[in-house]
Amino acid sequence: MVIDLDKCTGCGACMTACQVENNIAPMVDASNKMRTLSWMLVFELSNKKSGAEAEVAYLPRPCMQCGNPACVPVCPVIATEKNEEGGIVSQVYPRCIGCRYCMAACPYHARYFNWEDPIFPKGMEKALSPSTSARPRGVVEKCNFCHTRFMQAKDKARQDGGNPEGLADGAYMPACAEICPTGAISFGDVKNKEHKVFDLAQGKDAFRLLEKLGLNPQVYYVSKREWVRKLGDNYAATGKPGAAKKHS
């Protein structure tokens, strides 16, 4: 996934689409951010200047689907795994015992704990998406790049006589990328040269969050604004822009 921060208006459509796709029950007090479930969360960044010099940028943060995830080795019950299933870090809800070690390990705060059972207003359960089961109280959950869509895209490729392991660019698209009205979120296989994101991820303005940690996040950000790139910690390794941009 490559997110162009210079195109994100912070409208929140991605957050809503994510909540709808993944059957996250609405919370009465959503201002209590310690209890909310935001698989996709749009942060507001500021350059801390004032007047005509002031700038803000909005940073959508899904799970980074790290190549070397911090959350996986700490899970005592193997409820979260990194495998070749699209490089997605899985989360097996029935296996999760709710110890939250993974939440403590994730530096991106991309994991959330269900403090309550999912309670939908009466009747709203009829509008549940068929993609994702509702999770009970006591388990951890997170963005999985709309994994059901990945499986559906592979099924379609099989039906159409194509190659399910080499999906065409655009054949698989998470809900957030699909709905974004400014097209700020590009999605594809970052290892596939035929996919648009392959080049975008290597662009001179591309960076990843907290690269110095070596987790190899699979979400790339793009911004022409230097102060935005600096906030992403791209400079940490060498002190120079453009450092640490290897695919793996």
Added chain:
Amino acid sequence: MGLDRRGFVKIVVGGVAGTLFTPVIWQSLDDVSIWSQNWPWIPRLNKGEVKAKAALSKLCPAGCAVKVKTVGGLPFAVVGNTANPMSKGGVCPVCAAGAQLMYSPARVKSPLKKVGEGKFEAIKWEDAEALLVEKLTALKGQNGKIAAINGDETGSAGEVISGLLAGLGNSGYYMMPGEKFVAEKGVKLMGGSGQPGFDIAGADLVLMIGADALDSWGTTVANQKAFAATRPTGAAATAKFVYAGPVLNHSAAVSDKFLPVPPQATAAFALGLANLLINAGAVSSASDFAEYKALAAKYTVEEVEKATGLKAESMKALVDLIKAAKSPVVIAGASFGQGAGALDFVAGASLNVLLGRVGSGMTLLPAAPKAVAGATSSDKDAASFLAEVATGKAAPGALIVYEANPAYALPQADDMAKTLGNIAFKVSFSTYMDETAALCDLILPAPHPYERFDDALNPYGVAKPTYLAGKPVVKKPVQDCKDPVDVLLGAASKLGLSLGFDTYADVIQAKAKALGADFDALAAGGIWTGEAKGGSLNLGASALAKVAVAKTDDKTLAVAPVSNQANGSATLATPPANLLTVRETELSGKDLIVQMNAATAKKAGVAEGNKVKLSAGKGELKARVHLNEGVAPGTVAVLLGFGRSAWDEFTKGKGDNVYKILTVSDEAGTGLKVWAGSTVTVAKV
């Protein structure tokens, strides 16, 4: 034989080994972990074929052309319609939550009759319709006794409502305030006629003055798509965007430049820019150019700095950008889509005239044919009408409210609600139990957009005549509701009037035919577009001579209401699925958070986190302070959409309503009521 030590160890070891090798224990553990999460109260998913049906989602003011995904016939998600040129696959955050809103706890479930203060009883549709007809019959033929407020700017429903009123001998048809109404007045002041449009897609420089075009002004998703087309990720941008307004909002966040301009000084800013452009050689063949030039000359960089706080360099840099552009367009409006004066519009639009962009960047749309023969247009907005009711100049005995929430979304909202409450009979056609419905004597539930026929003609901002139409996605509405237009057409028939149609679907089909559009193609997700009309405009110099910059001092601050589309609109409280998008810097528990820059806070004697009271007129608003350097000097930014007193547990009682502290004033020379430059006093509590 006894059990010796060796035998005991064998049994234990054998037992442990056997336990490890048998699948029973592991299977049991697995089952326990699954079944301990498999409680009957955890909702199950719906099964069935997944389909996507085209729909016109009029949950946001402009309306999104979307596809509604259904499973087994039940809507569950909304995706963009890539085939529709307006939305091009994009969806706004409100329409993204559209399927869930069908089951909102705030929906009106059946016709309701008021039986006491805040108490309603469910009644049958026959009884509800009979009551409506009875009240209208009693007042038929008495001009001024029946009025209607319409909150739907684009639908043909307005034709039916105004046609019905005209048939009943009444002329009291009023629209809720919006940009379109003011802009058309502005065009008249510039010697033209018609609804103005703006070609963002064809511009290489878009200057937004006040208008939050990339979040809540005009056809938001189309604007965002036009913006996105100029910004291919990883490549050079092909157009510049500049936002000049009171708050570093969503449009400003992605613009190349943000210029903080207090809400009361946008006209002065535009005229200051005109002065610099004329000094740089800009000329116009408009008949009033000499007058305009002399007027603009008064807005020197020093004067503009005094009014806005902007330094000369910022203004000059903007002039350089405009000069370098081949196809610039200027869009002027209020930062929250209403309350600006016609002069604010004229000041911005005059720049398009000066730059020779009328007919290309800024267009004029021709009058559209009407489907309902007796339909009229509104010459006054609902705020002006209710001000007359409050002073006794107007005395309606019955009020029809269609898709509008005047009790919440008009300046000095508490007074407006009180005035509304004093009207003898009020009927609200509303999908949700909003603040206005809660005041009404009769509530007639309207279907959700995915349960009804509806249309949208020329949503404000489009550069060409544009028409969209939709039909129901589901076979049966979730609640016991009827299409309001069908109800009104039925009432008209019982009152002995013929508006020429039996149902709203017939009206829309006739409208499509009158425009030369194919209804079936529109309902399948298509679009009809026509051509903008020709014609020129003058610079509006004589009207602009009356521009006045309201003064603020250390004790009063200008209010800049901020509209984030995700938080809903006047007619829609924040959808439950959108509550997550509300930031910690906007709402904390039940406290609304208002924003101002550090210098302004210091002058007002408040600091980060302080509880404050903002007062203006009879209205008061309580909030906490958050410091934000993206707010113009002398300005307090307040987010719209909170302080609901009706709706549901997700929104009721959260934050406070900024409309309570907006004050109305008369715009010099135009007679319009304006409230975009309202000021408030701030006190720590």
